[in-house]
Amino acid sequence: xxxxxxxxxxxxxxxxxxxxxxxxxxxxxxxxxxxxxxxxxxxxxxxxxxxxxxxxxxxxxxxxxxxxxxxxxxxxxxxxxxxxxxxxxxxxxxxxxxxxxxxxxxxxxxxxxxxxxxxxxxxxxxxxxxxxxxxxxxxxxxxxxxxxxxxxxxxxxxxxxxxxxxxxxxxxxxxxxxxxxxxxxxxxxxxxxxxx
Amino acid sequence: xxxxxxxxxxxxxxxxxxxxxxxxxxxxxxxxxxxxxxxxxxxxxxxxxxxxxxxxxxxxxxxxxxxxxxxxxxxxxxxxxxxxxxxxxxxxxxxxxxxxxxxxxxxxxxxxxxxxxxxxxxxxxxxxxxxxxxxxxxxxxxxxxxx
Numbered sequence: 001x002x003x004x005x006x007x008x009x010x011x012x013x014x015x016x017x018x019x020x021x022x023x024x025x026x027x028x029x030x031x032x033x034x035x036x037x038x039x040x041x042x043x044x045x046x047x048x049x050x051x052x053x054x055x056x057x058x059x060x061x062x063x064x065x066x067x068x069x070x071x072x073x074x075x076x077x078x079x080x081x082x083x084x085x086x087x088x089x090x091x092x093x094x095x096x097x098x099x100x101x102x103x104x105x106x107x108x109x110x111x112x113x114x115x116x117x118x119x120x121x122x123x124x125x126x127x128x129x130x131x132x133x134x135x136x137x138x139x140x141x142x143x144x145x146x147x148x149x150x151x152x153x154x155x156x157x158x159x160x161x162x163x164x165x166x167x168x169x170x171x172x173x174x175x176x177x178x179x180x181x182x183x184x185x186x187x188x189x190x191x192x193x194x195x196x
Numbered sequence: 197x198x199x200x201x202x203x204x205x206x207x208x209x210x211x212x213x214x215x216x217x218x219x220x221x222x223x224x225x226x227x228x229x230x231x232x233x234x235x236x237x238x239x240x241x242x243x244x245x246x247x248x249x250x251x252x253x254x255x256x257x258x259x260x261x262x263x264x265x266x267x268x269x270x271x272x273x274x275x276x277x278x279x280x281x282x283x284x285x286x287x288x289x290x291x292x293x294x295x296x297x298x299x300x301x302x303x304x305x306x307x308x309x310x311x312x313x314x315x316x317x318x319x320x321x322x323x324x325x326x327x328x329x330x331x332x333x334x335x336x337x338x339x340x341x342x343x
Contacts, residue, residue: 028237
């Protein structure tokens with residue numbers, strides 16, 4: 001059946017041309033996003049790093065496992081979505097029993113992932129302590145910033161991003177600004193730990 | 197107060213949300229974020245482009261491998277189809293004549309050719325082509341009758 005006009009799938013040549021034409025800021029977003037996703041899934045990446053993730057996403061779009069409708073989504077947004085789904089798939093497919101001792105201890109350049117899973121499934125005491133310390137620092141750092149403090153509180157209450165915005169009465173702009181402050185702070189926290 | 201496990205989960209959900217935010221940063225914001233991490237945005241972008249180029253090359257190499265394999269498979273399939281032709285050149289010519297007269301489509305293909313003018317090699321070549329096209333079976337018999 002022919003695709004609806006305007007919803008045609010891109011050919012492989014079109015996909016390739018679009019990927020090769022990605023501007024530097026788009027490359028930065030994709031690279032940082034892949035890095036963040038690998039950090040999130042930690043050892044469940046099975047030893048794969050953000051470079052593997054970025055390349056796997058490109059291959060999935062090129063070989064048609066993930067199709068691209070140029071009029072529906074940009075190639076950058078599509079690649080970001082693929083990075084997300086592949087990393088989730090890796091995490092879901094992780095078998096702790098098959099993990100090697102090395103992969104259990106694997107860390108990224110940015111330090112151990114907060115969602116890292118150890119083979120035995122037992123809590124990693126050190127990881128829990130790091131998380132506890134990081135969260136306490138965050139709360140302390142934004143004690144005087146109402147919007148950021150509300151966002152942190154929302155996450156502590158188990159709310160999702162949209163719920164936090166709606167429940168706490170934050171405008172989209174306020175919510176976005178608060179998240180960006182948190183993102184900067186978290187990056188600095190990790191950077192400090194790398195240096196430390 | 198939340199226990200250790202809760203803190204880990206809270207931070208994990210927060211980090212996942214913040215990771216998704218990276219996708220929505222403006223061009224200026226992502227450049228600033230990379231600089232704030234002490235890295236050169238130009239170097240990071242160039243490295244990402246290099247990784248992507250490697251992936252594109254891998255895909256091209258895979259396509260070349262597949263095309264070569266398909267070709268080799270086709271050659272093997274053709275060479276594995278054995279055709280038993282009569283040893284006597286006259287019987288071969290007769291077979292071709294029969295195929296031409298009994299198979300309407302073959303007859304159309306050959307109707308303007310003077311079969312007597314074909315060399316023995318041409319006759320064999322024509323018979324092999326008819327075999328490949330399925331008009332002659334592996335035992336050298338004309339297939340069907342399209343009358």
